[in-house]
Amino acid sequence: MTTVTTNGASARVRIWRTPWLFLTPFLVLFAAMYLAPIAFAFIQSLFTLQRDGLGLTAPTLTFDPFANYARVFTDDEFLASLGRVLLFGIVQVPVMLGLALFIALLIDSKSARGRGFFRLGSFLPFAVPGVVAAVMWSFLYSPVTSPINGFLESAFGFSIPFFSDGLALWSVANVVTWCWTGYNMLIIYSALQTIPAETLEAAKIDGASSWRTAWSIKIPMVRPALILTTVFSIIGSAQLFNEPTVLKSISGGAITSTYTPLMAAQSQVAAQNYPYAAAESVVLALLVGVTSFVFFKITGRGDR
Amino acid sequence: MTPTLASATRPRGQRDTTPASRFGVMAVLLLAAFYFLMPIWWLIVAATKPAGHQFSGSGLWFDGFGLVENIALVFDVNDGIFGTWMLNSIFYSGTAALIGTIISAMAGYAIAKYAFRGRGVVFGVILAAVLIPKVMFTLPLFLMFNQIGLLNTPLAMLLPSIVSPFGVYLASVFAAQSVPDELIEAGRLDGAGEFRIFRSVSMRIMTPALVTIFLFQFVEVWNNYLLPAMVLNDSSLQPVVVGLVGWSASNGNVPAGTVVVGAFLSIIPLVIAFLSLQRFWRAGLTAGAIK
Numbered sequence: 173m174t175t176v177t178t179n180g181a182s183a184r185v186r187i188w189r190t191p192w193l194f195l196t197p198f199l200v201l202f203a204a205m206y207l208a209p210i211a212f213a214f215i216q217s218l219f220t221l222q223r224d225g226l227g228l229t230a231p232t233l234t235f236d237p238f239a240n241y242a243r244v245f246t247d248d249e250f251l252a253s254l255g256r257v258l259l260f261g262i263v264q265v266p267v268m269l270g271l272a273l274f275i276a277l278l279i280d281s282k283s284a285r286g287r288g289f290f291r292l293g294s295f296l297p298f299a300v301p302g303v304v305a306a307v308m309w310s311f312l313y314s315p316v317t318s319p320i321n322g323f324l325e326s327a328f329g330f331s332i333p334f335f336s337d338g339l340a341l342w343s344v345a346n347v348v349t350w351c352w353t354g355y356n357m358l359i360i361y362s363a364l365q366t367i368p369a370e371t372l373e374a375a376k377i378d379g380a381s382s383w384r385t386a387w388s389i390k391i392p393m394v395r396p397a398l399i400l401t402t403v404f405s406i407i408g409s410a411q412l413f414n415e416p417t418v419l420k421s422i423s424g425g426a427i428t429s430t431y432t433p434l435m436a437a438q439s440q441v442a443a444q445n446y447p448y449a450a451a452e453s454v455v456l457a458l459l460v461g462v463t464s465f466v467f468f469k470i471t472g473r474g475d476r
Numbered sequence: 477m478t479p480t481l482a483s484a485t486r487p488r489g490q491r492d493t494t495p496a497s498r499f500g501v502m503a504v505l506l507l508a509a510f511y512f513l514m515p516i517w518w519l520i521v522a523a524t525k526p527a528g529h530q531f532s533g534s535g536l537w538f539d540g541f542g543l544v545e546n547i548a549l550v551f552d553v554n555d556g557i558f559g560t561w562m563l564n565s566i567f568y569s570g571t572a573a574l575i576g577t578i579i580s581a582m583a584g585y586a587i588a589k590y591a592f593r594g595r596g597v598v599f600g601v602i603l604a605a606v607l608i609p610k611v612m613f614t615l616p617l618f619l620m621f622n623q624i625g626l627l628n629t630p631l632a633m634l635l636p637s638i639v640s641p642f643g644v645y646l647a648s649v650f651a652a653q654s655v656p657d658e659l660i661e662a663g664r665l666d667g668a669g670e671f672r673i674f675r676s677v678s679m680r681i682m683t684p685a686l687v688t689i690f691l692f693q694f695v696e697v698w699n700n701y702l703l704p705a706m707v708l709n710d711s712s713l714q715p716v717v718v719g720l721v722g723w724s725a726s727n728g729n730v731p732a733g734t735v736v737v738g739a740f741l742s743i744i745p746l747v748i749a750f751l752s753l754q755r756f757w758r759a760g761l762t763a764g765a766i767k
Contacts (some may be wrong), residue, residue, distance in 0.1 A: 187591075189669045195598065197579045198644060205636045206605060209616035216619055222706050275508050283493045283501040292754065293509040296516060297749040300743050301699035304715045307724045308519055311531070317732065319518060319535025354512060362758065382497070403607065411611040414701050421725040434702075437615055441706070442614035446619055454614040464607045474722060 188256045210457065217241070217451035232297040233447070240451035249430040250452060256341065257432050261409035264345040269401055271349070272356035273394075277386050280364045281355075291361065294354030302351055306418035309347045313424050337417075341428035343370050352408070363397035363468075364390060399471045410460045413438070516743075522733075523740035530733035546737040553734055554659055560712055561719040562742070568630070568715055572637035573693040579684055580640055580693075584647020584677055589655060599648070605641035611702055618706045632707040633715075637697045643689045650685030651678065688756040695746060716742045 203335050219233040231458075244250060279290050299304065311317050313334040321331035334343045368388060375385045413434040420427040430436040433456050440449035514536070522530045526542030527549055533539040551559050580665070586592075587599055616637055618627075626632045655678045665671035679686070704718045720738050721729040750757065 184632075189588035191586040191592045191595070192584040193671075194590075194674070197638070198583035199598075201579070201603070201635070201639045205617065205639045206613055209613055209620045212618035212620045212623070220711050275505070278501050280507055281497075281501055283498040284505065285498075285502065285504075285618055288511055292751070295749070296511050296750065297512050298696075299746045300516065301701070301717050301746070303699075303701045304739050305722050308515055310724065311732070311736060312515060312518065312521075317531040317575075319531070322535065350512065350515065358758070368481065385495075405561055407607065407609055411609050413611065417701075418721055418724065428579070434611065434615075436708070438702075441615060441618060443715070446622070449615060450619055453612070457612045460612060461604075461608055 177463050210454075212453055213450040216447050217454050218280060218448050221445060222350065237474070239365055241450075241455070243448065244451050244455050247436075250433065250436050253430055253433045253436045257409055257412050258468050260341060260345060260412065261334065261344075264348060265402065265405040265409060268349045268353050269356060269405060272401070273360055273391070273398065275353070276357045276361040276364055276394075277390060279361060280390070280403075281382060281386075283382075283408055291358065294357050296354065297351050297353045300351065300451070303413040303418050305351050306347050308417045310419055310422050313343055315421070335423040335426040340419075341425060344415050344419060344427070347419070348408070348412070352405070356405070360394055360397050363394040367393050397469075403467055407460055407464055410456065410463070430464055477623055478712060484526070519736065519740050519743075523737045526707070528731070528733055530736045538741045546733070547741065550690065550734055550737045550741060553730055556709075557711060557719065558716070558738060558741075562714040564713065565715040565717070565742075568637065568704075568747070569697040570635050572634055572697045573690045576638045576640045576643055576693050577690045579638065579680060580643030581647045581651075581679065582674070582688055583644045583676060585595065585650075585651045585682070586654070587644070587658065588648040588651035589678075591658070597735075600642045602644050606645055606678050609752055610696075614702045617703070628709050628713065629661055630713065633704050633713075636703060637693075637700065640693050640696070643693055646689050646692070647682070647685065648689075650682055653728060655681050684759065687753070689751060691749065691756055694749070699748060 201354060212466050218235060218237040220236045220239045221231045222234055223231040244266075275294060278284060279287050283289070300308070312320055318331075318334075333339060349397070371393075372385065375389055380388070411434055412432045416431045417435060418428050420429070420431070429439045433452065437449050437452040437456065440446075440452060493692065519533055521536065521538055523546060524538060524541055524543040525532065527546055529540065529542075547680075576607050583602075587595060587602075591757060613636070621632050654735045659677055659681075660673055663677055664670075668676075698715070699717065700715075701717050703717050705721070708714050708718070711722075714722075716738075720735065723738060724732075724735045
C-alpha cells in the first residue's frame with residue numbers, strides 16, 4: 173500500500189484499499205461495541221427465562237420470540253415510565269430550547285455587554301458531570317439541607333416541596349435544564365454568528381425593530397441549529413437516567429426504581445431477568461431511532 | 477472557524493441602543509447567569525466551610541475556612557478510595573480519548589478525502605450512530621460482556637468508550653475544511669505513501685481539530701455514569717462519578733459534607749479544561765451547528 177508505482181492498475185488498487193485501511197480500526201470496534209451488543213440483545217430477547225417453582229435448579233432458557241415483547245406492552249410500570257418521559261420531553265424540551273434561544277438572542281443583541289462572561293457562565297454547568305450536578309442539586313433540594321428553602325422560609329415563611337408527587341418530575345427537569353441550556357445556547361449562538369452582517373444591515377435600513385429582526389430574520393436563519401438541538405434533546409429525554417437515579421435516594425419514594433424506561437430496564441438487569449431487560453432496551457432503542465428519523469424527515473433534513 | 481470571524485466584522489453599534497433596552501437585556505442576562513452559576517458557587521462556598529458545617533449559614537457566603545482539612549478528609553474516608561477513583565477517571569478518560577481521537581481522525585479523514593465505493597453508506601451509519609446515544613447500547617453491552625466474561629475489568633469500560641461516532645463526524649468535517657487536496661497530491665508526487673502523508677501532513681494541519689475531538693471525548697467518558705455503574709462492580713475500579721453517587725446514596729455512612737467536598741473536587745479538572753480551552757469547544761459546537 174505504501175509503495176508508489178507508475179503502473180495505473182495497481183495505483184487504482186492502492187487508492188481503493190487505502191480508505192478502508194484507514195477506516196478499519198474504527199469499523200471493527202464500532203461493529204463490536206455497537207452492532208454486536210444490539211444483535212446479541214435482540215437474540216436474547218427472543219428467549220424467556222423459566223424458573224422452577226422452588227428455585228432449586230438453575231433457570232432454563234426457552235425460545236419464545238414474542239413472549240417478552242408481549243409482556244413489555246402490557247407492563248404497567250414500563251408503560252407508565254414511557255408516558256412519564258413523554259410528558260417530560262413535551263414540557264422540558266421546549267422550555268429549555270426557548271430559554272437557550274432567548275439567551276442566545278440577548279447575548280447577540282446590540283444592548284448586551286460582557287458577552288464573553290455570559291456565554292461562559294451559561295456553558296459552565298455543562299462542565300459538571302450529569303450525576304455530579306444531580307448530587308449537587310440533591311443538596312439544594314433536600315428537606316434537611318436546602319439553602320433555597322432555608323432562604324424562602326426565613327424571608328417569606330414558605331418552602332417548596334421539591335419531591336411532592338406533582339413536583340418531583342419538574343425537579344428532575346430543572347437539573348437537566350440547568351446542565352444543557354448553555355450547551356444548546358452556544359450551538360444556537362454560533363449559528364447566529366453566521367448570519368451575514370449585510371442582511372442585518374438591510375433590515376435596519378428598512379426600519380425593522382430589534383424584535384422584528386430577531387423574529388423574522390434571525391430565528392428563521394438558525395432553524396437548522398434549532399432542529400439539531402431539538403433532536404438531540406428529544407433523544408436526551410428518552411434516555412433520562414442519571415438525574416432521577418441520583419435524586420431517588422432523597423425523594424422519599426416519589427421517584428421509584430422504574431421511574432424512566434431506562435431505569436425500568438436497569439432494574440430488570442439488577443433482578444437478573446436478562447431476556448426481559450434485553451427486550452425493553454430493544455424497544456427503547458427502536459422508539460428513539462424511529463422518533464429522531466421521523467423528526468428529521470418532517471423537517472426536511474433527512475433528504476440530503 | 478469562519479463564524480467566529482464574522483462576529484468581529486459585525487458593527488458594534490453602541491449608538492443605536494436605548495438605555496432602557498440595555499437595562500432590560502442586562503437584567504435578564506444577569507438573572508440567567510445567577511441561575512447557572514448559583515449552584516456551582518454554592519458548592520465552592522460549602523466546600524470551604526469547616527468540616528461538618530457545610531450546610532450552615534446562608535449557603536451563598538463564606539463562613540470560616542476548612543478547605544484544606546476537608547480535602548484531607550475526603551482522601552481519608554474508606555482508606556483513601558477517592559484518590560483511586562480520581563486516578564481511574566483520569567486513566568479511563570485519557571486513554572479512551574487518546575486512542576479514540578486517533579481512530580476517529582483516521583476514519584474521518586478517509587471519509588473526507590477519498591472517493592470510494594460505500595463511502596455514503598459508512599457516513600450514513602456513523603450519522604445514525606451519532607443520533608442514537610451511547611446509553612442505548614449500554615444495557616446490551618452489559619448483557620454481552622456478561623456472556624463473554626469481560627465484566628469487572630478495565631477493558632469493559634475502555635473498549636466501548638474508545639468508539640466515538642461524533643468524533644468521526646467532527647474529524648470528517650474538519651478534514652474537509654482544512655486539509656487541501658493539493659497538499660495531499662504534492663505528497664504523492666514526492667513519493668510519500670498514503671499513511672505517511674496522513675501522519676506527517678494532514679494530522680499536523682488537523683491538530684486544533686484533534687484537540688477539540690479529544691476534549692469532547694474526554695468529557696464524555698469522564699461524565700459517563702451508566703456504563704461504569706453497570707460493568708464495574710469492584711469499587712477500586714470505578715471512576716469518580718460512580719463512587720460519588722455511591723457515597724451520596726450511602727444514607728449518611730459517608731457524611732454529606734464529605735460528599736459535597738468530593739463533588740467539588742471531581743469537577744475541578746473539567747472546569748479547568750473548559751476555561752483554558754474555550755476556543756476548541758466553540759470550534760466543535762460550531763461544526764455541529766453548521767452542518
